Amino acid sequence: AQSVTQLDSQVPVFEEAPVELRCNYSSSVSVYLFWYVQYPNQGLQLLLKYLSGSTLVESINGFEAEFNKSQTSFHLRKPSVHISDTAEYFCAVSKQGAQKLVFGQGTRLTINP
């Protein structure tokens, strides 16, 4: 079975500061990795995903995540956050060959002006 741990339930940062949201996973088989974001009063949206190839994946709004197999991590980073990045972020995995997602507990990112 797979499991996902998001080490921080809340991360407060100042606007234009860098941020890292941590995600570690456990699995005995190969997995795909995802970051989803939930803005206030909206559903979850895919931010980025790693399936294969380059271990560094990027989103269109400046986030990036790096798959580290040896450390079983998929941390999400952004060099400079904006107020509009305020949201809850979810790390998730799926077993290769399966569709169901296994989620972490979520990290609430709050941006202070």
Add this chain to the structure above:
Amino acid sequence: EAGVTQFPSHSVIEKGQTVTLRCDPISGHDNLYWYRRVMGKEIKFLLHFVKESKQDESGMPNNRFLAERTGGTYSTLKVQPAELEDSGVYFCASSQDRLAGETQYFGPGTRLLVL
């Protein structure tokens, strides 16, 4: 293109009552998923439909939960009778293909409160 829609957005019921949640996936998406987030915990998988067939229902908590997808379009999730621990946010998602790693598109969720 319309996204995944869910109805109702909120539901407050008393223990022992019945509630039916509805999900309309993105048009043309054969795959439909139900997930649930109990307060303060992680989002958990409930089940997966491919068209009208249940592909994986390993996450359904017990037989008080009944999911259907007649005709392979919209889906309903009925909880009967509801218990206090059923409170949470129920998310529906859909995807087009049965490929692992395929992006799942989520609805806004139904917030269920059982008193």
